[in-house]
Amino acid sequence: xxxxxxxxxxxxxxxxxxxxxxxxxxxxxxxxxxxxxxxxxxxxxxxxxxxxxxxxxxxxxxxxxxxxxxxxxxxxxxxxxxxxxxxxxxxxxxxxxxxxxxxxxxxxxxxxxxxxxx
Numbered sequence: 506x507x508x509x510x511x512x513x514x515x516x517x518x519x520x521x522x523x524x525x526x527x528x529x530x531x532x533x534x535x536x537x538x539x540x541x542x543x544x545x546x547x548x549x550x551x552x553x554x555x556x557x558x559x560x561x562x563x564x565x566x567x568x569x570x571x572x573x574x575x576x577x578x579x580x581x582x583x584x585x586x587x588x589x590x591x592x593x594x595x596x597x598x599x600x601x602x603x604x605x606x607x608x609x610x611x612x613x614x615x616x617x618x619x620x621x622x623x
Contacts, residue, residue: 518585529554
């Protein structure tokens with residue numbers, strides 16, 4: 506059912522967006538960085554928001570891991586765009602399940618990092 510994949514993709518992408526914007530609101534990110542690479546059309550990018558959430562742990566040996574993890578999360582989010590905008594998705598039920606599990610892990614990581622930041 507193509508609508509199943511579309512609804513799945515839209516719902517998880519929207520959940521991620523809501524959590525990301527709640528944990529890294531525009532004004533907080535703007536006061537944290539003025540790097541032009543962190544903005545698109547005057548608004549913080551997803552990468553900037555993710556780095557903002559991880560700012561307290563983004564140093565030393567952990568920085569390399571975080572840079573790669575943020576890059577992987579951004580690539581992962583592109584899978585949801587395909588499920589949203591393509592008429593017929595090639596994603597299998599097993600792949601959708603893996604995407605669901607990964608999204609839970611990403612959200613839990615961000616929420617835990619933010620909680621320890623307070």
